[in-house]
Amino acid sequence: MTTSINTDPQDTVYDYIVCGGGTAGAVLAARLAEDENNSVLVIEAGQHNSLLENTIMVGGWSQNFDTEADWNITTEPSPGANGRQVKVSRGKFLGGSSGVNGTLCIRGTKQDYDDWNQPGWSGDEVFGYMKKAENFHDKKWFDADKEAHGYDGLLDIEPHDLVPISNMILESMQDQGLALQPDMFTSGNNPHGCGHAPRTHYKGDRTTSANYFRNKGPNLAIKTDTIVDKVFLEGEAENLKAVAVKIIEKDGSSKELKAKKEIIISGGAYCSPTILMRSGLGPKSELEKHGIDCKIDLPGVGQNLMDHLIVFIFYQTTKPNITNDHLLYKPDALGEAYRQWKEEKQGPLSTFPFGAFAYARLDERLKSEPLWKNAPRKEGCDPMGLKPNQPNIEFFSTECYGGPKQFDQYPDGEKTHAFSLIAELFSPKSRGSVTLKSADPKDNPVVDHNYLSDELDVLVLSEACKFANEIITMGKGTKDIVEGSWPKDLTHHTHTKREDWVPYVKDNATTCYHPGGTCKMGPADDPMAVLDHELRVRGVKGLRVADTSIMPLLNQGHTQMPAYAIGEKAADLIRGKFLKLASVDSANIKMHEASAITGREEVNGNGTVVLN
Numbered sequence: 062m063t064t065s066i067n068t069d070p071q072d073t074v075y076d077y078i079v080c081g082g083g084t085a086g087a088v089l090a091a092r093l094a095e096d097e098n099n100s101v102l103v104i105e106a107g108q109h110n111s112l113l114e115n116t117i118m119v120g121g122w123s124q125n126f127d128t129e130a131d132w133n134i135t136t137e138p139s140p141g142a143n144g145r146q147v148k149v150s151r152g153k154f155l156g157g158s159s160g161v162n163g164t165l166c167i168r169g170t171k172q173d174y175d176d177w178n179q180p181g182w183s184g185d186e187v188f189g190y191m192k193k194a195e196n197f198h199d200k201k202w203f204d205a206d207k208e209a210h211g212y213d214g215l216l217d218i219e220p221h222d223l224v225p226i227s228n229m230i231l232e233s234m235q236d237q238g239l240a241l242q243p244d245m246f247t248s249g250n251n252p253h254g255c256g257h258a259p260r261t262h263y264k265g266d267r268t269t270s271a272n273y274f275r276n277k278g279p280n281l282a283i284k285t286d287t288i289v290d291k292v293f294l295e296g297e298a299e300n301l302k303a304v305a306v307k308i309i310e311k312d313g314s315s316k317e318l319k320a321k322k323e324i325i326i327s328g329g330a331y332c333s334p335t336i337l338m339r340s341g342l343g344p345k346s347e348l349e350k351h352g353i354d355c356k357i358d359l360p361g362v363g364q365n366l367m368d369h370l371i372v373f374i375f376y377q378t379t380k381p382n383i384t385n386d387h388l389l390y391k392p393d394a395l396g397e398a399y400r401q402w403k404e405e406k407q408g409p410l411s412t413f414p415f416g417a418f419a420y421a422r423l424d425e426r427l428k429s430e431p432l433w434k435n436a437p438r439k440e441g442c443d444p445m446g447l448k449p450n451q452p453n454i455e456f457f458s459t460e461c462y463g464g465p466k467q468f469d470q471y472p473d474g475e476k477t478h479a480f481s482l483i484a485e486l487f488s489p490k491s492r493g494s495v496t497l498k499s500a501d502p503k504d505n506p507v508v509d510h511n512y513l514s515d516e517l518d519v520l521v522l523s524e525a526c527k528f529a530n531e532i533i534t535m536g537k538g539t540k541d542i543v544e545g546s547w548p549k550d551l552t553h554h555t556h557t558k559r560e561d562w563v564p565y566v567k568d569n570a571t572t573c574y575h576p577g578g579t580c581k582m583g584p585a586d587d588p589m590a591v592l593d594h595e596l597r598v599r600g601v602k603g604l605r606v607a608d609t610s611i612m613p614l615l616n617q618g619h620t621q622m623p624a625y626a627i628g629e630k631a632a633d634l635i636r637g638k639f640l641k642l643a644s645v646d647s648a649n650i651k652m653h654e655a656s657a658i659t660g661r662e663e664v665n666g667n668g669t670v671v672l673n
C-alpha cells in the first residue's frame with residue numbers, strides 16, 4: 062500500500078480526531094485528509110490490519126474470532142431465544158468489521174433510507190454515497206446494472222464466481238416463485254426475486270475501509286493499539302464543546318489529545334455509546350450507577366439496539382464436487398487451499414463461500430396467520446412497518462459447511478458434503494440495549510440484544526425457514542440431490558408446517574453481525590434521538606458520531622455498504638459539501654428548507670446546515 066501516513070504520531074493537537082478506525086471511521090478520516098491543510102488523527106483500539114493475514118485472506122475471516130482481533134462480546138441471555146447467549150464478534154483492528162465480514166454488498170432498498178425521514182439521508186442520497194464509495198470491477202458472466210454501480214470510488218468490489226450448488230439453488234429459487242434479476246442487490250428495486258451479491262474483494266484479497274488510506278499523505282496520522290476512553294467537554298449548558306480525548310496507550314499510560322475543529326466517534330454500534338457515556342453523555346440514571354458526572358441527559362444513548370437474525374439450515378448431499386467441501390475438508394485440502402491463495406490469489410480461501418441470494422415478501426404466506434392479521438400497522442405498511450417495495454426476508458446460501466463456531470460438525474468432503482440456505486429476518490420488532498459494565502474503558506459493554514422478544518419476529522422468521530426448506534427440498538434445481546438434513550441426525554428437511562420451525566428458530570437463530578441504532582439520528586422532538594441529521598451530538602458543539610449506531614432503522618440488506626455511505630456522508634457534512642445526484646428527491650429538499658427556517662438551525666453559504 063503506497064502511503065506516507067504517520068503511524069507513530071507524537072503531536073498532541075490535531076484539527077480532527079476520529080475515534081475508531083473501523084469501516085465508517087477510516088472512510089471519514091481518509092476523506093478529511095484529502096485536504097492537506099487538515100491534520101487528521103485516527104485512534105484505533107486494535108492492531109494495524111497489515112499485521113493480520115486473516116483480515117486480508119477472505120477465507121480466514123472466522124480465524125479472527127476469539128483472538129485479540131475480535132472485541133469478543135457475548136450478549137446477555139435472550140429469553141425469547143431460549144435464554145441463549147450469542148457471540149457477537151466485531152473487528153478490532155484498522156478497518157474494523159469490514160476486515161472480518163462476509164464481504165456481501167447488499168444495499169437494501171431506497172425506501173429503507175427514505176423511512177429514516179432525515180434531511181439529507183433519502184434513499185437517493187444514501188445510494189449515491191454507496192455508489193461514490195465503490196470501484197466496481199465487472200466480470201463477463203455477470204449481467205450488471207451498470208448505472209447503479211460506482212467506478213471511481215476507493216473500495217474495490219467484484220462479483221463472486223459461483224460453484225455448482227449455487228446455480229442449482231438459484232434454479233430452485235426461480236422454480237419457487239423468485240424471478241431472477243441478476244444485480245437486484247445493487248439496484249435495490251425488487252423486494253421479491255433472486256440474484257447475485259457483489260463482494261468486497263478483488264484479485265484474491267479482501268478489500269476493506271483501510272484501502273481508503275492508499276496514497277494518503279503525512280497530514281493523516283494513525284494511532285493503533287490505543288483505546289479512546291472519553292471526550293473532554295468544555296463550557297456549560299448551551300456552550301458545551303468537545304475539545305479533547307483521553308486515550309489509553311498499549312502500555313496502560315493515558316494521555317490527552319486536543320482537537321481544534323471536531324471530534325468524531327466511530328467506535329461502532331456497541332462501542333460508540335460507551336464512549337459517549339464515559340464522557341458524561343447518556344441516560345443520567347445509567348451514568349450515576351458508575352459514578353460518571355452527567356453533562357447532558359441523553360436517554361437514547363445505547364438504546365434502540367437492533368440486529369438482523371439469521372438461521373442456518375444445512376442439508377446433506379452425496380453428489381460429489383458440487384459444494385466446496387472437498388476443497389476444504391478432505392485430508393490436506395486446507396493446506397493446498399492456503400498455498401493456492403498465498404501463491405496464486407485463487408481458490409476457496411480467496412472468496413467468501415456464500416452463493417445464491419433472494420429477497421421475499423411474505424404477505425401471501427402470512428395472510429391467514431391470526432397474529433399477522435390482527436397486528437397493528439401503519440397505513441400502507443405491514444405489521445413489521447414495511448411497505449410493499451421492501452422485502453420481509455432474505456435468503457442466502459453457503460457453498461460448503463461452516464459458519465460461526467457452533468457449526469462444528471464438518472462433512473469429510475469425500476463421501477459427505479453439506480450446504481445451507483440461510484433465512485434472514487428484516488425489520489425486527491425486538492429492541493435491545495448497550496450499557497456500561499463499569500467506567501473502565503478496558504471493560505467491554507453489556508450488550509443485551511433481547512432477540513426474538515417480539516412474537517412477530519418469531520412468526521416471520523419461522524415462515525422464512527419454511528419457505529427456505531421448500532426451495533431446497535421442492536425446487537427443481539436441488540430436490541433430487543438432497544440426501545437429508547445435516548448433521549445426519551437432524552430431520553428439519555421433513556418439516557412441513559411453520560410451527561415445526563418455531564423451536565428450530567428459538568434454538569438456532571443467531572446474529573448476522575448487523576448491530577445498529579444505539580446513537581440514532583432523529584428530529585429535535587424525539588427524546589430518544591442522540592444526534593441531529595448532521596450527526597451532531599445533541600447539545601454539544603464539535604462532536605459527531607459516524608458509524609452504524611446512527612441508523613434510526615436497519616436497512617433491508619446488509620450493513621457494510623450503509624457504513625461506507627455514512628463515512629462518506631459524514632466527511633461531506635464536515636467539509637460542507639453535497640453529493641451531486643442525478644435525481645434528488647424533492648421531498649427531501651423540502652425537508653432541508655423546512656429545517657432551515659425553524660430558527661434553531663440555518664443554512665450557511667455553501668449549503669450545509671449548521672447549528673446556531
Ligand SMILES: Cc1cc2nc3c(=O)[nH]c(=O)nc-3n(C[C@H](O)[C@H](O)[C@H](O)COP(=O)(O)OP(=O)(O)OC[C@H]3O[C@@H](n4cnc5c(N)ncnc54)[C@H](O)[C@@H]3O)c2cc1C
Nearest residue numbers: 081083084085106157158162163165289329608609619621
Ligand atoms: C463477522 C461479520 C460478518 C459480516 N458480514 C457482512 C456482510 O457480508 N455484508 C455486510 O454488508 N455487512 C456485514 N457485516 C456488518 C458490517 O461489516 C458492519 O455493519 C460494518 O462494518 C460496521 O461498520 P462501523 O463503522 O459501524 O463499525 P466497525 O467497522 O466495527 O468499526 C468500529 C471501530 O472502532 C474501533 N473502536 C471501538 N471502540 C474503540 C475505542 N474505545 N477506542 C478506539 N477504537 C475503538 C473498533 O476496533 C473498530 O475498528 C458483518 C460483520 C461481521 C462482524
